[in-house]
Amino acid sequence: MSEIFQITILSIQVSAIATVISLLIGLPFGTWLALGNFRGRSFILSIINTGMALPPVVVGLVVAIMLWRSGPLGDLRLIYTPAAIIIAQTVIAAPVVTGLTAAALEALDPRLQQQLLGLGASRGQMVWYLWREARLPLLAALMAGFGSVISEVGASMMVGGNIRGQTRVLTTAIVLETSKGEFGQALALSTLLLVLTYLINLALTWIQQRGQRR
Amino acid sequence: MSAFITIKDLLVQRNGRDTLEIEALEVARGETLTVVGPNGAGKSTLLLALARLLKPVRGEIIYDGKSLLQMNELEYRRRISFVFQAPLLMDMTVEQNIGLGLKFRGASKEETRERVGKWIKQLGIESLSKRRAGQLSGGEAQRVSLARAFVLEPELLLLDEPFAALDPPTHARLLEDLSNILKQDHRTAVFVTHNLKEAAELSHRIAVIVGGRLRQVGTVRQIKAHPSDEAVEAFLQELPQSG
Numbered sequence: 001m002s003e004i005f006q007i008t009i010l011s012i013q014v015s016a017i018a019t020v021i022s023l024l025i026g027l028p029f030g031t032w033l034a035l036g037n038f039r040g041r042s043f044i045l046s047i048i049n050t051g052m053a054l055p056p057v058v059v060g061l062v063v064a065i066m067l068w069r070s071g072p073l074g075d076l077r078l079i080y081t082p083a084a085i086i087i088a089q090t091v092i093a094a095p096v097v098t099g100l101t102a103a104a105l106e107a108l109d110p111r112l113q114q115q116l117l118g119l120g121a122s123r124g125q126m127v128w129y130l131w132r133e134a135r136l137p138l139l140a141a142l143m144a145g146f147g148s149v150i151s152e153v154g155a156s157m158m159v160g161g162n163i164r165g166q167t168r169v170l171t172t173a174i175v176l177e178t179s180k181g182e183f184g185q186a187l188a189l190s191t192l193l194l195v196l197t198y199l200i201n202l203a204l205t206w207i208q209q210r211g212q213r214r
Numbered sequence: 215m216s217a218f219i220t221i222k223d224l225l226v227q228r229n230g231r232d233t234l235e236i237e238a239l240e241v242a243r244g245e246t247l248t249v250v251g252p253n254g255a256g257k258s259t260l261l262l263a264l265a266r267l268l269k270p271v272r273g274e275i276i277y278d279g280k281s282l283l284q285m286n287e288l289e290y291r292r293r294i295s296f297v298f299q300a301p302l303l304m305d306m307t308v309e310q311n312i313g314l315g316l317k318f319r320g321a322s323k324e325e326t327r328e329r330v331g332k333w334i335k336q337l338g339i340e341s342l343s344k345r346r347a348g349q350l351s352g353g354e355a356q357r358v359s360l361a362r363a364f365v366l367e368p369e370l371l372l373l374d375e376p377f378a379a380l381d382p383p384t385h386a387r388l389l390e391d392l393s394n395i396l397k398q399d400h401r402t403a404v405f406v407t408h409n410l411k412e413a414a415e416l417s418h419r420i421a422v423i424v425g426g427r428l429r430q431v432g433t434v435r436q437i438k439a440h441p442s443d444e445a446v447e448a449f450l451q452e453l454p455q456s457g
Contacts, residue, residue, distance in 0.1 A: 017308065043290065056371075098242060109302065111302055112302055113299060114262070114265075114267050114296070114298070115296065115298055115302040117267060117291060118265055118267065118291070118294075118295065118296025118298075118372070119295065119296070119314055119315040119363075119366070120288075120291050120295070120315050120318045120319055120366065122294040122318070122319045125318050129304060129314075131302060132305075133302070133305055160259070166219055
């Protein structure tokens with residue numbers, strides 16, 4: 001039981017940290033893409049949109065090559081650590097948060113920017129109030145980012161190694177139990193993962209709905 | 215009549231196309247200048263250039279003795295206020311919307327409450343103050359939008375067809391209110407419309423822009439009696455006879 005608890009906590013920690021880092025990257029980058037008017041903008045957006053559908057195993061492979069002992073970042077000794085899973089999951093979630101942030105801001109009336117500036121907003125104040133105006137779709141971006149990493153297994157397996165007590169998370173544990181034929185155990189872990197995902201999304205949906213009523 | 219704003223040899227482009235050319239135009243302190251012209255003539259471009267939301271490719275705008283480009287952009291924008299055709303309210307209460315510009319300027323809560331209260335009363339929207347912007351009718355929203363601009367007590371008020379989308383009775387009431395406030399306040403304002411009747415009610419001087427060029431400045435009577443060129447004449451003829 002204590003092992004399941006440890007696995008669950010690690011799953012939440014790793015995916016939550018990856019989601020927060022993705023938000024720190026994706027929110028400003030997505031905003032820059034949505035509000036900017038520069039050459040190559042459409043090209044970057046198309047890359048980001050492709051990134052939103054990155055297969056986790058491919059991400060796992062690339063991050064594993066980078067972090068492998070003999071790889072370019074091998075000296076950091078991160079392969080088969082929770083940090084390696086966080087890096088891989090950030091690579092998966094950041095394009096999701098970036099792309100959906102850009103889409104959320106592009107859906108606002110473009111004249112809103114001029115109106116805020118016309119009322120004396122600084123650039124920073126303008127961006128803050130645009131985020132505030134798009135807070136519901138931005139929260140959906142966060143939910144999608146978290147959803148994309150809490151449920152992935154390929155990258156976590158490849159860069160984390162599914163080491164018991166160290167890098168085993170819910171999804172990799174499910175794969176392991178299934179491969180051993182321990183379907184009961186795998187089903188129990190799957191149910192736990194589903195309930196967990198449901199509870200976190202319930203909390204975010206509650207915040208979102210409250211924002212809508214306000 | 216000392217010039218508060220002087221425009222010289224101005225050329226503004228949008229999407230690589232010349233959209234507005236003005237050889238010379240002056241606005242006096244306390245004057246309401248109305249800018250008329252057909253749709254797409256470049257009227258809104260003039261307001262955006264005056265608000266420094268569009269950068270001219272040639273010429274200059276001198277504001278209160280200083281070239282606009284030499285002034286700090288944010289400081290300048292905080293001396294003016296802009297009302298668009300659509301109310302563009304934020305998803306917050308009416309009170310919060312009206313206080314937004316004051317918040318940007320770092321006004322204290324007490325000062326904000328006092329000034330917002332004053333303008334809510336002035337525009338007769340006391341009953342709406344706690345409502346959210348999404349619950350307002352078009353006319354109510356535009357009243358809030360006007361209050362949001364007036365509460366800043368700007369040196370220059372830029373109004374871009376603020377009543378164009380309203381039904382005729384609401385339009386008439388708001389126009390009367392705006393006209394009274396501008397007369398009381400002696401605030402400098404540039405008001406864009408394609409309605410000559412509206413222009414005549416709000417101001418003495420009218421600037422006619424057709425096809426991206428400032429064609430004529432004068433009173434409605436002068437312009438009707440002696441249109442400067444065929445383009446102005448054609449624009450006047452297209453207007454409804456009551457206009």
